[in-house]
Amino acid sequence: MDPDPDRTRAFGEQLLGMLTGGMLTMLIGIGHRTGLFEAAARGPATSSELAERAGLHERYVREWLGAMVTGGIMEYDPADGRHTLPAAHAALLTGATSRNVGPTASSLRTLGSVLPQVERCFTEGGGVPIAEYAAVSAGGLGETWRHIYDEHLVDGFLGRVPGLHERLRAGVRVLDLGCGTGHAVNVMARAFPESTFDGLDIATDAIADAEAERAAMHLPNAAFAVADAAALAPERPYDVITAFDAIHDQAAPEVVLRRIHDALDPDGLFVMIDTNFATRLEDNLADPYAPLSFGISLLFCVPTSIATGGSGLGAMWGREQARRMLADAGFTDVQVFDTPRPQNCMYVCRAEQR
Structure with a gap:
């Protein structure tokens, strides 16, 4: 039986959204760790101005901004070549608060760093010691909870x-x-x-x-x-x-x-x-937090537990x-x-x- 073309097309669009979200998550992590969001929150800027504010190389900042604008995270005015981080978006991307998703994006980078070890567990069994996560986390795994403790x-x-x-x-x-x-x-x-x-x-x-x-x-x-x-x-x-x-x-x-x-x-x-x-x-099935939590559980909670027996x-x-x-x-x-x-x-x- 041939697949329903409308359903296939809709699922293709869903997959594109997932892949785009995965890429933007990595770039949000970069923006958090390099201070780009904090610099952008200070006001509209060209790529050169933003790079100077953050002390970064313009060519990389320019490409990062392209993803931020086309991904709907920042806005762009072609008349003056300036990029703007809306205040409503900055509320979720800046500051030492639990609303800032930057630390979560950085935590996902840590989980991505141990993907080869977790994939090996699928075929060989066993787990991944927590020390392997600590070695690549640069302190990122606990940053979100630190803000939660401070606030709540x-x-x-x-x-x-x-x-x-x-x-x-x-x-x-x-x-x-x-x-x-x-x-x-x-x-x-x-x-x-x-x-x-x-x-x-x-x-x-x-x-x-x-x-x-x-x-x-x-x-x-x-x-x-x-x-x-x-x-x-x-x-x-x-x-x-x-x-x-x-x-x-x-x-x-x-x-x-x-x-x-x-x-x-x-x-x-x-x-x-x-x-x-x-x-x-x-x-x-209807819980919007479930897919992310299943993924974190798979990439961290389950393998670290199994690694200790x-x-x-x-x-x-x-x-x-x-x-x-x-x-x-x-x-x-x-x-x-x-x-x-x-x-x-x-x-x-x-x-x-x-």
């Missing part, structure tokens, strides 16, 4: 948990699992000086960065340690444990959740921010499976809250009384 962590996330601000102001013991470079811990420690905050991660380099930032911010109530979350067994229970977009990346998430449950005070809280998707594929749970484990695993770990009281980011939700879990 204290009020947008923690502020939505009834009574949590009051407990943190009064002074409690808090642990952040999978803390990475520790920015969330340091933001919380600065906001709630009466509480103490521990950050734990398996990555030695990340913990070194976390400690350096803690020292620079002069935070005596924060501390960091290199450790495996699956071996968590504190001498004293914690009042609050947090995990930001980290549980689905663990090699043994079911073990980690049980360890978290057992490490909490009987009146303690586990606050888990994770991806906001359904477990069943068919329930994600894990099952490769992945970012798309979904709300239903998350609830089941939390219940299996002993959390009988679980509430799910929206967050400032539609692609994330927040599970607030109370331990079963022991």
Whole structure:
């Protein structure tokens, strides 16, 4: 049976849009890393003027501008040869804010750098160690979340948990699992000086960065340690444990959740921010964030988990499976809250009384 020509034509147009979007994503990353968007936000400019502002070579800037104009990102006035970044577009391409998509574009470049390793996993199995991502990321993997923590962590996330601000102001013991470079811990420690905050991660380099930032911010109530979350067994229970977009990346998430449950005070809280998707594929068909999240899961979450001997749970484990695993770990009281980011939700879990 011959294919429907109209459907083939429509799909061809869809593919062209995908390929164009992929190319523009790479060029947005260049604009972010080289400062071209920040320079363009200062006002209309010719390619020579923009190159001078940004301290770059004009010939490359000129070709980049061609893609920006034809891609609908910037505007061009042929009368004076000047290019303009509209203020409405600059709001999403400039500034140290979570709305700036530049860091995300740079993160996708990192994922693209490890494509050969991931492709090899399709045929040979195994995973890709996180160290291979760190070697090519130039710090880009965590930049978006740093802005999110600065803007939303204290009020947008923690502020939505009834009574949590009051407990943190009064002074409690808090642990952040999978803390990475520790920015969330340091933001919380600065906001709630009466509480103490521990950050734990398996990555030695990340913990070194976390400690350096803690020292620079002069935070005596924060501390960091290199450790495996699956071996968590504190001498004293914690009042609050947090995990930001980290549980689905663990090699043994079911073990980690049980360890978290057992490490909490009987009146303690586990606050888990994770991806906001359904477990069943068919329930994600209308979600505009699903394709990007599946791709990130494939290129990062699954291979890094498998590389440590894990099952490769992945970012798309979904709300239903998350609830089941939390219940299996002993959390009988679980509430799910929206967050400032539609692609994330927040599970607030109370331990079963022991």
